[in-house]
Amino acid sequence: GYLVESGGGSVQPGGSLRLSCVGYIEDFYAYEMTWYRQAPGEERELVASIQPDFRRRYNNAVMGRFTIDRDNAKNTASLQMNSLRPEDTAVYSCGARQYTPPRDHWGQGTLVTVVS
Numbered sequence: 351g352y353l354v355e356s357g358g359g360s361v362q363p364g365g366s367l368r369l370s371c372v373g374y375i376e377d378f379y380a381y382e383m384t385w386y387r388q389a390p391g392e393e394r395e396l397v398a399s400i401q402p403d404f405r406r407r408y409n410n411a412v413m414g415r416f417t418i419d420r421d422n423a424k425n426t427a428s429l430q431m432n433s434l435r436p437e438d439t440a441v442y443s444c445g446a447r448q449y450t451p452p453r454d455h456w457g458q459g460t461l462v463t464v465v466s
Contacts, residue, residue, distance in 0.1 A: 351375030351455050353444045358460030361434055367462060369429040371444030377457055383420055383427035384449045387440035387462075397442070398429060412438075434464045 357369040369385065382401050391428040398418035399407045406418055418429040427444060444457040 351446075353446060353455050353456040353457035355442065355444045355460040358442065358462045359420075360463040360465065362466060363435055363464055365434050365464070366430070366432045367434065369431070369442055369444075369460060369462075371427040371429075371457055373425045373427070373446055373455065375446060376395075376444070377448070378425040379422040380448055381453075381455075382449075383418070384445040384447065385418060385429045385442055386429075386445060387438075387442045389437075389440040392440075394443075400427065411447070431462070434462075436464045438462060439464050 353373050353376050355369060357367060359367060361367055380402055382399055384399040385397040386394050387397050397409050397412055398416055400418045400420050413432045420427045439462060441459040441461050443459040448457040
């Protein structure tokens, strides 16, 4: 299986973008879905996650600005990003993790650039 992200691009500070991740995997509903990002010269960091039961977690840096969601009927996870800042500039990658049995899938990443 694999994941395909879309929705990246360039936006001014204060703007919004919505990232989507389509999962071409079986039993999508059973996976924890995550969004990670990696800025140039920085380590990859977890942005947000959503569990199969829809519990959500957020990096403190994006709390209140970003919203993660999932639509199991469409095998899709999304990341709504509002009030974007230049420090949000990064390659954003979607991940899917199942713990039993252990399985991981990753997307190719999509670039988000926040610049005046």
